Amino acid sequence: MFRDLQRMTHQPKWWQLAYTRDAKLIGLLMPTVSPTYATIGYIGVLPEQRGNGYIHPLLRRATELLLAAGQTYIRADTDQQNKPMAHAFLRAGYRPFASRLEYSLVRSP
Template sequence: MELASAVLGRAEIFEREPLDHVVARLSWRDGRLDAARAAVTAAVAAAPAGGSVYLPVSASVSADHAERRDVAQACGFALFQEKEGFWWADTGQAIPDPVGLRLEPMSRIGREPFAHVIAQCVAQTLDRTDALVFGRRQPEQWVATFLDHHASGADAQSWLYAETPAGVPVGFVGLAQRESDPAVGTIVLIGVLPEQRGRRHVDRLLLAAYRAARTRGFAEVQSLVDVANHPMTAAMLRSGADSDADPWHNWLYLISAPAAESS
């Protein structure tokens, strides 16, 4: 939106995996939320007809996240997913052994043992974005792409495959270095096989992740959890992670681009 050659608001739209199209780089002059709304509306109109358009908002990136959420809602976006950030600090506290699990890092055993277990876990995930993307791809393709992005190099040492002492698969946890801070780790994916759930294995996997974080020298672990994933939220709180200690909180809004007019 421009007035007398002054740009009052700007938004861009990108085609981006794993989402269809994303509104990004939203900015506006102070007090000109009308310009922000106009810019977002124009960006949505530029998307392919009938396609899905997402607008992400992050509290850790944007101090004005409340206004951004208001703009999204005023432009007709619906909240697709909300994620809560959890913060665990290594203060030198005792981290118990994850009793009852045998753990092997990807750096030692390779990717193959992980592939089937990850696919089974994610097929029943409570994370809405992961479920959306997983449903659009072949399981093997989803797993391979995800590991390419999050389990390469040094991070392979803190992707842990879990089984019982008898060798029965249980699940996995993937801890990676946070891209923006080499002193911080993040749990990018964690899963327990459906037949192994209800036994507090997730608590043991979180302990394993925190022990791996200490081994790698991370001062803290920051992770995001879908607020609709109540079992994972409860497990994070049981592990000592704090949802109030860090502003890491994300919202993802969704709208369908207007359908093409019939001639």
């Protein structure tokens, strides 16, 4: 996933780490622009920092970076079971537009 995001359009300053006031790592944000739309490529809060509301300022920051770059249509996604992230997107003004299942096939040598 990291390599895929690197290939998308982004400014190095968009990819940021977030810290608490006492310098403990909270998480990261990696907004990008695909060939057809801007996206919250990756955003995450470390497991030990979850439940403290940090996702909201991280998502706000990622969204603001893309809007400041002139993007007017921003997409994002999360696993259907990730209710906290889905709630964060809704709270930030994002609205669901699709639902999908993903499949993969792995063959043993």
